[in-house]
Every structure is written in structure tokens, then in C-alpha cells.
Amino acid sequence: MNKHVKTITPETSDLSRRSFLVGTAATGLVLGYAGVPGIGEALAAAPANFEPSVWYAISPDGLVTVTCGKADMGQHIASTMAQIVCEELGAKWSDMRVNLASNDPKFNDPVLGAQITGGSWSTMMNFDAMSRAGAAGRMALTEGAATAMGVPASELVVRDSVVSHAKSKKQMSFADVVKSGKATKTFTPDELKAIKLKTPDQYTMIGVSVPQLDIPSKTNGTAKYGIDVMIPGMVYGAVVTPPVRYGTTVKSVDESDAKKVPGFIKAVTLDDKTQTTTGWVVAVANTYANAKKAAAALKVSYDGGPNAKLSSESLLDEAKRLQGLDDSGQFFVKDGDVGAALGTAAKVLEAEYTTSINIHAPMEPMNATAEFKGDILHIYSGNQFATRSGAIAAGAAGIDPKFVVMHQMWLGGGFGRRLDADMMVPAVQAAKAVGKPVKVIYTRENDMTMDFSRPLTYQKVKAGIDGDGKLIALSHDVVSAWPTQRWGIPDFLSPSVDKKGPLDAFTVNGSDFFYTVPNHNVRAIKNEMAHNATPSGQLRSVAPGWTFWAVESMIDEIAAAAGKDPAQYRISLLDGAGKNDGGAQRLRNTLLAAMGLAGYGTKKLPKGEGMGVACVSSQERATASWTACVAHVAVAPSGEVTVKKLTVATDVGTQVHPDNIRAQVEGAALWGLSLALYEKATLKDGGIEQTNFDGYTPLRMSQMPEVAVAVIANGEKATGVGEPAVTVVAPAIGNAIFNASGARVRALPITAEAVKGAMKA
Template sequence: MNSHVKITSHESADLSRRSFLVGSAATGLVLGYAALPGVNQAFAAAGNFDPSVWYSIAPDGIVTVTSGKADMGQHIASTMAQIISEELGVNWKDVRVQLASNDPKFNDPMLGAQVTGGSWSTMMNFDAMSRAGAAGRIAMTEAVAAIWGVPADQLIVRDSTITDPKSKKSMTFADVVKSGKITKTFTADDLKALKLKTPDQYTMIGVSVPQLDIPGKTNGTIKYGIDVMLPGMVYGKVVTPPVRYGATVKSVDDSAAKKVPGFIKAVTLDDKTATTTGWVVAVASTYPAAMKAADALKITYDNGPNAKLSSESILAEAKRLQSLDDSGFFFVKDGDTAAALGTAAKVLEAEYTTSINIHAPLEPMTATAEQKGDIWHVYTGNQFATRSGSIAAGAAEVDPKFVVMHQQWLGGGFGRRLEGDMLVPAVQASKAVGKPVKIIYARQNDMTMDFTRPLTYQKVKAGLDGDGKLIAMNHDVVAAWPTKRWGIPAFLSPSVDKKGALDAFTVNGADFFYSVPNHNVRAILNEMAQTATPSGQLRSVAPGWTFWAVESMIDELAHAAGKDPVQFRIALLDGKGANNGGAQRLRNTLLAAVGLSGYGTKPLPKGEGMGVACVSSQERATASWTACVAHVAVAPSGEVKVKKLTLATDVGTQVHPDNVRAQAMGAALWGVSLALYEKATLKDGGLEQTNFDTYTPLRMSQTPDLEVHVIANGEHATGVGEPAVTVIAPALGNAIFNACGARVRSLPISAEAVKAGMKA
């Protein structure tokens, strides 16, 4: 049985502290959560829920759903609308979506903040959105029942119409709203007691309805952050220092910039939020002019304390920290690993590393800021409006209540837009010139100033008994801690021995569902990496590196025990103790992927191999069960060709089948990209890769055959945007070993490393 830290940000909000209001308004029917008097609305307590209005029904019958989730191409706004629509009974053609502002009333019901990430959105909002839809339906049917003098339970709601089967009377949603007869309040207990549909009653959930954002994206009516235009707006181009973090500006010579037509001013940022250091903004009437002026500025820097650091020095520091017995905090501490390893018949020890990785979304970071009276209006696409609004406020040196964030559609996010750095130059440049300023990062700025996935170092030591059974594992994970950098205590977790707080988002996945009686996981902060490479959350977060180590080591142990890797895993997924339920679902997913792939059914040509991995990403409390069988061909040069990936993923209830498959496929391809191609390096304190010529994600020509099977079993809906990322690298590494005998333990897997492994 495993003891695990509790991720406090996942705790359910207290329904007893809010009520659900349904009432007629001048503009129609408005439905949402509203705060009771005296409720603390501060974000400091992540478990609190700040009330929100999730949708409205206009007198013309149009239902407009407000999405508190950032839509970055994953169609989450449509998903929220689809969940509401299932219980509401609205015709899909009558539904529209819009994006929420940073008003705290739009905070996530579970997280108490407005944040999009972790593959949490559907999972954490399915129940709340369902109850919102059901409450609206009930309110309208009771109003109609009163008008007609019939029992409410006699009425049928379908396709935006309420019908009485006996009298054949009907009223559309528009008619009901215009009647002005709807007034109902649901207490928290009323909400809890609402009887929701069972999966066999669904007519919308599980249907691939048209995504509501696609027409606007194809006809150009949907606007991204880069599209914002304001009257009197000017442009800013950031000039960033040669080191990632810690530089200060000593002097700025703008004499050459003044010769550029349209140049207005060079603004040196004074960022009290410490999000940026050493930045200057060239402001001009047009973006081309701002670019020319930025190039003309002569800036001298003090490059600061990180000027000599490199990827190698960060890795060396990670190894030093891991070697110290008192480093870090325990994430898992079960049994006595020292004693078990001391009596083990066979002990394996291995080091696993991952490189720095860059987000590089298609739309680079962009933001526009304007002050009107006391209010700062900022326009950007952002995944963490709660935090980013505070960063904008810090840059402007005002209270966060004076910042209104106008959420735009996101041209890619992947965790990059959890950050608010783009708001700092926009706000401070606007303040300096007294005009609205739009900031657009050049690709070079976007890459070299990225909040990267951190370089990680993991050491795993495991022991087998005489029967080849896994009896002990020590797993140390050394990395920068992105969530700690955010400064939100509620997002940190107490260590299991209560000796301190750790960043669980750097070790999730290491608390796997295998039954291992003696199991330690230690989370160790690399302070050098924390300051030199301020890291963020990249799609899949910790499971992207922890499962690389876990699933590679499980394979190594299986081979050391002389057992088939699939059967070795199945034996460990026995569901004992805290692993009950989850282990069975993971086992079933593994068996599905193996069976569908043809794994082990026939000999493969020389140089080819198939490898398996199975994961419970993202976290134990928010797992989607995902397994992969990878089929690779390895050339004598060490070059790896991925021939096919077969994935099975258990998502419980799938809202939109086509979107679930698309998300899993995109995640799997990103996993291939991280496993084989993507690598950033730090030299002299700066990231060396500045564009796609040196940072090389997966190209279309390298895309393998991909087969995705979704297990939809009616269980609670889980997330799908990230889990498949995490299963790919270990499946590929295990397949490479089976193809040529090379065991590679560093990501990305290079041809040189594979060739060297073949010779070893």
C-alpha cells in the first residue's frame, strides 16, 4: 500500500457556501453560482469557489455559454457547452460560446481559480456544468407547468422546446424566457440532490457534434491575442538580454533608434513582480518600426549571477544534490527500502535524464494594455487569468481589482500561457507612453525567454527477490520546481513525513499504481536551475519525465528477471491497498493496447522491435489510464524510425469522441517529438536555440502510423489532452532495446546514443 501526498488544489469546493440562482433578467434567463454574504473571495485559499455565471438564455432562445477555460485549439469551450446542453435540453444549433474575463466569479468550481491545464477541465467541471444545465431545465419546466397547470414531471424537454405529451402543447425556450415567469433558487443541498442523467440516457454526451469555434476560426471572426486592435494603439518590441534570467540594464543608447521613423520611446522595465529581468521595450507607431528601433538600440548589461551557467553545470548540480542524504522531501515513503534492497537477490540502478524543452506555440506571446481612468484593460490569450491578472497589476503597481483581462482565443498554449510575462512589457510600455501598447514577441524572444520544461535528473534503484518479484524501489527526482516559482502555497503539497512542502507537479507519476511493498520517492529542488532557467509547465508536466524513468526501469527489471515486460507489469498491477480500482483500469488498458497491436504474435525483421509502457497520467487523483505499444526500426547508424504507435486510453465518459481521439493523437505525436527530436541547451546563462532551425520538433515526414482506441466505460470523465504524451518515450525506449539491445536513458534519444548502446 502506498502513502501519497495530497494535492490540496484538487479538493472539492464547499457547496454549502454557495447557492445557485435561476431568475429572469432583462436580457433573458441567467444561470450561475452566486456568493452568499460574507464568503471570502480571495484566491489565497485555493479551495474557495468564487461564484460565476456559466450561461444565459436570451429572449430569442440563443444559449450563450461562458467558458472560464482558455481555448487553445482543444475546443474546451465547446466541451463545456456540450455538457451543459446535455442536461439543459437545448438544440445544439441554438448554442454559442464566449470566453470569460478574469472576474473571480468565473473561477473553476474545483480549483477556486481561473486556470486551464493539467487535463483537468472536463474532469473537474463535468458535474458542475451538468448541474447548471439540469437546474436551468428544471426552472423552465416548473415555470411552464405553472402556466399550463400541469405537473412538471409530465413535461418533456428536447431541442429547445418544452412539450406536454398529453395536451400536445409546446413552448420554446424563447417563449419561456419572454414569459418572465421563471424565478427559482436552488440551495446547495438542492443542487446536490438534482438527479442527473445516466449514461444510457445521454443524447448529446458521446456525440461528435460540430465544434462551435470552428466557423469563427475559418471565417476570421474569432480573434486571437495577436489580432487585438485599439484606437490610438502603438507597438512595442522587446529587447531581451543574452542570459535567461538575472541580468540588469546598465545603459540604453537610443540615438540610432531615434532616426527610425515612428519611434516613440525606449522603456526599461522595472518589474516588481520579478517575472522579467533586464528587458527593454522599443515603442513605435508600427510593429515594423518597433522592430527596426529595437535592433538599433545599444544596450549594455550586467549579465548577473547566472551568466556562466550551462546545461552541464545544472546537471552536475542535480547529481550533487541527489547524492546528499538530506536533500529534498519525500513524496512517497512506504516500507523499508534500505532493508529490502540489502536482502534483494538482484539490484538494478540507473540514471535517467531529460533535456530542457521549449513550448514554441504557433502564436508567439502577445499582449495589449491600455489604461482607462483607474482601470487597466489587458488583452491576451492566457491559461491562468487569476495569476496573470495579478502580474499585470504588479507591473502597473495597482491593486488586482483594477485590472480587467479581456480573454482572447489562444494560438496554442501547451502550458506556456500559464505565464503572464507578456503582460509586463505591455503594461509598463503603455504607462510610459500614455497610449495603448501591443507587444508581440519575435520567435527569438519567445524561445529564448520561454518558461521551459526543466532539465531533470532521476536516479532509480530497485531490487528483485529470488523469484524475480519487485520488492523495493528508491526514486529520486531532481528538477526546478515551476509551481513553487508561482508563489501559490495552496498548489504545493506537504511531504509525507511532514518535513516541508514540495512541488508535486515535478514528481507526479512516480507514485504509480504498481504494488511495490518498499517504495520511496524523493523530490529535490535544484535551486541553480530554478534561478537560471525559470521553468514552467509544458504539456504533461512531471509525468513526461517521471514515467520515462519508471516505465524504462520496469522494463529493465523485467528483462533482468527473465520475464516478459507485459506479464511483469500485469503481476504488479494487482490492485492491492491504495492501488485498488486504478490498477485494474490500467491493466485493462495495457491488455487492450497489447492485443490490438499484435505484440508478441509473430517474429519481427532484424533491427525491429516492439515496446510497451502504461501510465496513469496526469496525477493519481486525476488519472486517465493510457497504454502504448511502439513499433520501431533501428538502422545500424542508430537512427530510429517509428513505424507505428498503438494507443489505448480509458477516459471514463467521453464527451466528444472525435475530439478525444484528436487530443490523444496530438498528445502522442508530441510525445514522439519530445522523445526523439526536441532539445534546448543552456550556455553562458542563455538558451542557444532561437528558432525552428535549431530547435527541431517532429516534422510531418517523421509522423508514424497511429492507432488510437478509446475506452469509454461510463465512469467519471477524465482528461485526455496530456496523458498520451507521457507514455510514448518509455514505449519507444523499450522498443529500441528490443530492436537492437541499446538501452538509452536520456531524452531526446539520439542516433549517436543508440549506436553507442548497440556497441556496449
Template structure:
């Protein structure tokens, strides 16, 4: 997605800001053009020591030669800060031992060069920032080279930059980065046009890109110096524990009896949230001097609620409503509208029709949701790990009733994100409690708070109808996708997409993946908003987003069609990936990836024992325009009881340019296992308006004992870098479903594919 998201109005201050009135306004040149920000100290203090060289907003070189990269992305274990540093290091010519990383504040100067906002998701980070970080590094190398040439009295074109030093081979003169910085001669700046004109290295010249260097964030995470949001400690800080209503959304607080809470030592106040951002509803925060006492006080509160309009809604209610909406021919908007599927289906030799469903799924990151809020004069400081600083700052401002320019977001390392921390609900109770008690307040969710109030992956219902001609060729496919619209909930118009039928914007993040790279002359995809689900279960972006359910339907249907045509499912796909029209290039890369996975897995080369089967799937996740070409061959054994044992997952992915091979393997392996967990085990249910599963005893993700062998093949072909954090999630479920069918003849069309569901399908 290439739309630009405008930051909240007004300039936002950096994390060093403590008194807005004492800041001097700076204007400087940076890798992404002109940047605005506030200086952290008076000019006289800056002059007291040798100045850093800052060729870009993204990094600074200190007089000791250390290069500190500021990462504008949320680092939640995927090592994106280290990746950004590695890209800069390649073009800068620094020694890896001299590289350091830090996390950005919400100052707009750190906005994404492409998206125009500070957001981490969609497997976009490396893909969308590779060029900007490369040019930032190259600009620094040029500035240092020019300064060294001047100092040494030699032509700049004869200098070599390597390992944090600039050397003149002919004269054997050399200057370290530290010496150049201390000289004060590295003052060259670049306009945006000059940055674009820089000639970058070609892949054959890389010495850092493609090398598995030590990740820069690991030492601090091992020795405990890395600070997560939950580690925040401020002078005079107190604690808040939220009390949430029995329904997910729509409740209001009628009364709060705190008489028992007042008997808890250290109890300060019970704060009923008045959230104008509509992020929360019906929440109360118990504030006390310790978290333990806050929990005790929260348990002691007696709260009465009006449970609101969704008190009787259940998963079954949402599914019934989805089917009703799908049956209405004029509901929704078209995402894809090519040809005339209805006419083609009327003349098809064979028609296959199926319904596919997915359940509500929960993020449950290891670090519980948390935020600490502190007011210092007119400035609100919020300490938390978040994936969307631009939106999080605006929500915190809305909760406080102030202008977003007075909010400073202090970014922390994230103990898991997976899309959960794209939402900023945790800031609301912290901000309103801090405002109510006049002290810094740290709010920490319990696991129960997090699970029952998660912005979950929505329950989805999809209906697919497809037709084959007399030769077994796919001639038409109609696909309806019904779900809540997570991105529309954000209220950011630039994140919505125009519909193909001109009926207004739609949430493409609910249908991405349905616009596949198979050549089908008649293809319609309809995106239908389930308003009831949208309101009763406010949904968010869970790792892989729509491709996690759209490819479940698409790749299952493609398999069903192959069997209906009497063809091998892999060869059926290969024939469809002919690269015609708009599918040129992308289809070929996907085809090659499928062939790589088949070869590594030994697909079709041996007879499998009874009850075992292999299944294939191939996907272009995340979005069609930002694809990472990924294929999977799943090998399963299915018992008569319906229990599925996953023997092996073989995943091949085309990433274009690989920055850090080991990290790519780790990300693909993790994504594959996440996809496995969603496919076979994870399910949340709604009853009486509330999520029933409250902890890991009832919401059961993949366990260590259920881990299969995972084989990964990475295709690095020198094309632009793609993303790796999410694509493999989307390919696992359909590959498993197809393998289960080949093993025992059971076609399961709903996730998760439990033993009970498989056994029932055996009898069908």
C-alpha cells in the same frame, strides 16, 4: 489536485467595465454558489428589452432561444468551450444548433468550481467541471419546466424537454425556450444545496454526451471572426518590441543608448522594465507607431548589461549540480515513503540501478506570445490569451503597481498554449510600456524572444535503484527526482503539497507519476529542488508536466527489471498491477488499458524482422488522484546508424465518460505525437546563461515526414470523465525506449533518443 487557490484580493471587474464608479453591485445565485460582480449598464437600460434567463453564471438563454455558454477555461484548440457547452446542453435539453460559446473575463464569479481559480492545465477541465456544468444545465431545465408548467397549466412532472422546447405529450401543448424566456416566468433560483440534490441523467439516458457534434468554435476560426490576443486593435494603439538580455534570468540593464533608435520613423520611447514581480529581468521595450518600426527601433538600441549571477551556467553545470544534490542523503523531501527500500535492497537477489535524464524543452506555441495593455482612468485593461487568468491579472497588477481589483483581463482564443500561457510575462512589458507612453501598447514577441525566454520544461536528473527477489519479484524501488520546481516559482502555497517526511511542502508537480500503481512493498520517492536550475532557468509547466519525465524513468526501469528477471515486460507489469492496498481499482483499470493496447497492436503475436521491436509502457497520468489510464505499444525499426523509424504507435486510454469521441481521438493522437517529438527530437541547451536555440532551425520538433501511424483505442466505461489532453504524452518516450532496446539491444536513458545516442548505446 483538490486544493483551492484563492483569487487575488478584491473583486475583479468584467470585461464590459469601463468606469468603476458607475457600476451597481450585484449579488446573484449561480451554479457554484453566491457570485459577486459588477453590472455592465444601469438598471433602466436593462429594463428596455426582455431579460435573458440566467440559471447559472455559466450560461444565459436569450429571448430568441439562443443559449450562450461562458467558458471559464482557456481554449487553445482543444475545444474545451464546446465541451462545456455540450455538457450543459445534455442536461438543459437545448438543441445543439442553438448553442453558442464565449470566453470568460477574470471576474471571480467565473472561478473554477473546484480549484477556486481560473486555470486551464493538468487535463483537469472536463474532469473537474463535468458535475458542475451538468448541474448548471439541469437547473436551467428545471427552471424552464416550472415556468412552462405554470404558463400551460399542466403538471411539471408530465413535461418533456427536448430540442429547445418543453412539451406536454398528453395535451400536445408546447413552448419553445424563446417563448418561455419572453414570458418572464422562468425565475426559479437554486441554493448550492439544492443544486447538489438535483438528480442528473444516468449514462443510458444521454443523447448528447458521447456524440461527436460539430465543434462550436470552428466556424469562427475558419471565417476569421474568432479573435486571438494578437488580433487586438484599439484606438490610438502603438506597438512594443522587447529586447532581451543574453542570459535567461538575472541580468540588469546598465545603460540604454537610443540615439540610433530615434532615427527610426515612428519611434516613441525605449522603456526599461522595472518588474517587481520578478517575472522578467534585464528587459527593454522599444515602442513605436507600428510593429515594423518597433522592431527596427529595438534592433537599433545599444544596451549594456550586467549579466548577473548565472552568466556562466550551462546545461552541464545544471546536470553536475543535480548529481551533487542527489548524492546528498539528506537533500530534498520525500514524496512517497513506504517501507524500507535500503534494507530490502541489501537482501535482494538482483539489484538494478540506472540514471535517467531529460533535456530542457521549449513550448513554442504557433501564436507568438503577446499582450495589449490600456489604462482607462483607474482601470487597467489587458487583452491576451492566457491559461491562468487569476495569476495573470495579479502579475499585470504587480507590473502596474496597482491593486488587482482594478485589472480587467480580456480573454482571447489561444493560438497554442501547452502550458506556456500559464505564465504572464507578456503582460509585463505591455503594461509598463503603456504606463510609460500613455497609450495602449501591443507587445508581440519574436520567435527568438519566445524561445530564449520561455518558461521551459526543466532539465531533470533521476536515479532509480530497484531490487528483485529470487523469484524475480520486485521488492524495493528507490527513486530520486532532481529538477527545478516550476510550481514553487509561482509562490502559491496551495499548489504545493506536504512532504511524506514532514520536512515542509514540496512541488508535487515535479514528481507526480513516481507514485505509480504497481504494488511494491518498499518504495521511496525523493523530490530534490535544483536551486541553481530553478533560478538560472525559470521553468514552467509544459504539456504533461512531471509525468513526462517521471514515467520516462519508471517505465524504463520496469522494463529493465523485467529483462533482468527474464520475463516478458508486459506480463511483468500485469503481475505488478495486482490492485493491493491503495492501488485497488486504479491498478485494474491500468491493467485493462495495457491489455487493450497489446491486443490492438498484436503485441507478441508475430516474429518481427531483424532490427525491429515492440515496446510497452503504461501510465496513470496526470496525477494519481486525477488519472487517465493510458498504455502504449510502440513499434520501431532501428538502423545500424542508430536512426529510429517509428512504424506505429498504438495507444489505449480509459477516459471513463467520453463527451466528444472525435475530439478525444484528436487529443490522444496529438498528445502521442507531442510525446514522440519530445522523445526523439526536441532539445534545448543552456550555454553562458542563455538558451542557445533561437528558432526552428536549431530547435527541431517532429516534422510531417516523420509522422508514424497512430492507432487509438478509447475505453469509455461510464466512470467519471477523465482528462485526455496530456496523458498520452507521458507514455510515448518509455514505450519507444523499450522498443528500441528490443529492436537492437541499445538501452538509452536520456531524452531525446537521437540517432547518435542510440548508436552509442549499441556499442556500450
């Protein structure tokens, strides 16, 4: 388990306005402009507001503005935080507003101790803190109203932003109480912890699909994304990125033609000590159109560096070589004695699974605006990891991170891409060079070829079954670039079981599944060549996007070898023994729900059609949402696959917003389909070959199958929903293809050629 998610019991929220670094993830990265004289006052809210917590303020007009410390990239997390506060506060939903937090550490995640958004962690890790903050506000308002009305606080009821006293028929709105100035009660962390929260039967907001607060602004063009930031005196930067993804250096820049472009200001060759970028040049001009023209006119010559000859094939060959070495990598799981068990097995199966390089490609291309104002560097950008990105911006500027203020914007898609801070480097260095605020916008071509991509992966799985077909041993090697090690934050790495130093669990999570397998090894092997040539990132659920592709395909292969139904075989493996107790049963139930909804095993299908199942957990074992999928496909003799329907069931414990969960699960499932069939990037001569949406082709409307979603809310704690449905779809489709045609495919994305080839085999 990763260190940063160990403390799953949320700690207290911070009412004292001091920041508690509850987690340890931010160690060494503690940022805080709060320490800079003058700046705190400049950014503080109007003093007349009532601020019972750092997380929200109630203004004298009664509006409750929740400050969301999580990046909102379409998962409506800002609205969700407001909903959780609103439940305990007793406010009227129409009084709720949201605000996006700056990088002040007081807005750090109460569990993670940093500002980072990912992993489907946000609801799970903030539910308690937001609930307590809301309840504290309600108690303070109640006490204030009691004083103002001269009645006992214990006789007051709070509902719809009104505090009322039934006996005397007196009442005060939140606005009245705030204006009275009588709401003054404060809470120590211990008092906060002692607050008795509502029980689920008392909820009036949690579980209700209230209108998302951000949606109206996203239908009329008023929502402000990073790309929409306008600063007085601002100029624009277009980046010239090298043909090789990483490791190049600029030898020379010829500006003579660029100087002829009207509005051209300067070409800035980046000197990136953070090593986030290599060989980039920014063309700065008065408009973006002119900056692009100037960028195109620059003649840049490069030293291609050590990766200039590498291709997808070389990365895969290297992965296979590394996997073949006995001493490669470190163990993530080492249960029992796999070698001995394989020796006694009645049958041993071996299979190799691969996934291609994949690109995030959010619709809003990467961008950032940088402005130096006095000692302070202001960054405007939609970002998922303000804590680290602020430090990268500071590194690019050559200043202390405490002088960086990150202004959060709505994110035009994140999916993990905006955990990175590369876009800040050209903005900062260009702003410094020209002495003006600069907005840098990537072209789609920059965005695709310089993505921190989902890495190419190679996995080898070996399984042993006994005479009864029981799975007794599984050995699983995972070879990939290490996306999270790249961050350079030790607390995001995990110790290896064989004590060979920390490993990047974001490459193997998911392989520590909930099946009972007495002898089980997982080896995490870093593909150093891929790591250097294709600096990788976290793409929506990260490792489970490939580990479950291997595991869930292999389970079907094993079931077939054992002559068992693959769904029933899974159920027998989900027996809840030992460490799997609890999780395994929930996953089994979810699988059964999906099977029931899809008509698995009951629906008669025509020839050439089949259903396949898969079941998964989330980004980490410790943060699981239990998710299962039944894919129904038709396979043509040509190998062409048509996905007719995806049925997804997910156990989320408690639903905060049922409609949003369905939206997230459906979007995630379609991402899974897109990655399974339509998205593939390739490396050639060190560069990503696909440059726009003609070469890299995410799912379009015409390719969308029917999607059925069943949400299981059984009263357990709320878990995350943005990711698990991504990872369950590809293996379900692969397994359905096998059941429809007998073709076993082991490479993502699945192609008609591969299916046809496997049919013949």
C-alpha cells in the same frame, strides 16, 4: 497528493451570482473587479436575457450562450462545457454558443476555486457543475412554460429547445419562454445539489461527437486570438530580451539609432517588481514593424548577473552533486524500508535518466495588450491562469488586483506556457509609460529564449529484485528546477512525507505509480541552480513527462534482468493491492487493450524491429486517465530510429466527445514522439541557444508515424485526455529500441549516436 486536487467531489455551481471559493488555491489572490463601482453594470449582459446560472444565458431569440471559465487552447473545452450544459438543459446543439469568461471570480473553477486551466482537469472538475447548471435551467424553463401554458409542469417534456405538452399539443420554444418572462425560478446551492441528474443511459448529447463550436471560425480567419486584438489608439511594443535567460540587469540603453526609426515613440526599461522578467526593454512604436526595427536599433548593455556562465552541463553536474548528498531534498513517497530491502535483494540495478530543457513554442508567440481606462487596467491576452496573471499584471502596474480586468481570447496553443504572465509586464509598463494602449508581441526569438521551459532533469533509480525476479525495492531520486514553487502559491505545493517542508509535486508526480512495490522511496530534490538560471514552467502533463521516462524504462530494465516479458512483468506489478486497488486494475486493462490492438507478442517482426510498451496515469495520481502505449520501431545499424506505429489506449471513464478525445490523444502522442526524438534545447552562457524553428524542431508532417487510438469508456466518471498520451510515448519508444536492437537509451531526446553507442556497449 497535491492539496488543490484533494476535493475531487465537485461542489455546487453558483446560481446566486455570488462566488464561492470552493477550493483554497486562490487564497491570497482573490481578484474581483465586481467590487469596483460601475464596472459590473458595464459588463453585464442584456437584462432581457434569462440567466439561470453564471455559466450561461438564454437570449430572447433562444440562443444559449455558455460562458467558459477555462482557457480554450485547442482542447475545445468551451464547446465541451456547452455540450455538458446542453445535455441537461435540453437545448438544440445548433442553438448553443460560447463566450470566454473574464477574470471575475464568479467564473472560478467550482473545484479549484480559481481560474486556471491545466492538468487535464477541466472536464473532470466541471462536469457536475455544468450538468447541474443545465438541469436547473431546464427546470426553470419547464416551470415557466407550465405557468404560461396553464398545464402541470410534471407533464412537460423538454427536447431540442422546445417545452412541449403532449396531451394538449401545446408547446413553447425556449425563446418563447424567455420572452414570456415566466422563467423565474432560482436555486439555492442545496437545491442545486439535490437535483437528480440524468443517468448515462438517458444521455442524448454526452458521448456524441457534435461539431465543435469554435472550428468554423478557425477555418476562415475570424477566430480572435490575443495577437489579433485591436484597440483604438493602440501602439505596439517589441521587446529586447537579454542574452541571459534570467538574472540580468540593464546597465544602459542607447536610443540614438532607435530615434531615427520612423514611428518610434519610446524605449521603456522594465522595472518588474513581480520578478517575472529581468533585464527587458520594450521599444514602442506606431506599428509592430517599426517597433521591431527600433528594438533592433537599441543598444542595450547588461550586467549578466549570477547565471551568465551557466550551461546545460553545469546544471546537470549540479544535479548529480545534489543527488549524491544523503540529506538532499524531501520525500514524496516513503513506503517500507528501501535500504533494508536492497540489502537483502538478489540483484540490484542502478540507472540514471535525463531529459533536456524543452520549449513550449506554441504557434502564437506570447503577446498581451494593455489599456488603462480610468482606474481600470484592461488586459487582452489568451491566458491559462487569469487569477494569478491578473495579479502579476497588477503588480507590474503597481495597482490593486481588483482593478484588473482580464479579457480572455482564444489561445493559439497553450501547453502550459500561457499559465505564465510575463507578456503582461512589458505591455502594462509600456502602456503606462506612453499613456496609450500597447500591444506587445514577442518575436519567435523572444518566445523561445524566454520560455518558462520544461526543466532539465536528472533521475537516479535503484531497484532490488528477489530470487524470483520480484521487484521488492525501488529508490527514485528526481532532481530538477521546481516549476510550480515559482508561482509563490503555497496551496500548489505538497507536504513532504519526512516533514521537511513543502515540496513541488509537479516535479515528482507519476513516480507515485500504481505498481505494488513494498519498499519504495521517491525523493524530490530541487536544483536551485537550474531553478534560478532556467525559470521553469508546466509543459503538457509536467512531471510525468520525465518521471515516467525513468520509471517505465526502469521497469523494462528490471524485467530484462529478471528474464521476464516486460508487459507481463507490468501486469504482475499491477495487482491492485492496498492503495493501488482500482487504479492498478484499470491500468492493467488499458495495457492489455493496447497490446491487443498492436499485436504485441503475436506479430512476427523482421530483424531490427521491435515493440515496446509503457503505461502511465495523468498529471497526478488523483486525476488519472489510464493510458498505455505500444511503440513499434525499426532501428538501423547507424542507430537511426524510425517509429513505424504508435498504438495508444486510454481509459477515460466517460466520453463527452469521442472524436475530440481521439484528436487530443493523437496530438498528445505526437507531442510525446516529438519530445522523445526531435526537441532539445540547451543552455550556454546562461542563455537558451535555440532561437527559432530551425534550431528547435518540433515534429513535422513528414515525421508522423501511423497512430492508432483506442478509447475505453467504461462508465466511470469522465477524466481528462489532453496530457497522459504525451508521457507514455518516450518510454515505449525507448523500450522498443531495446527490444529491436539491444540498445538501452536513458537520455531524452533519443539520438542516433546514443542508440549506436548503446548497441556497442
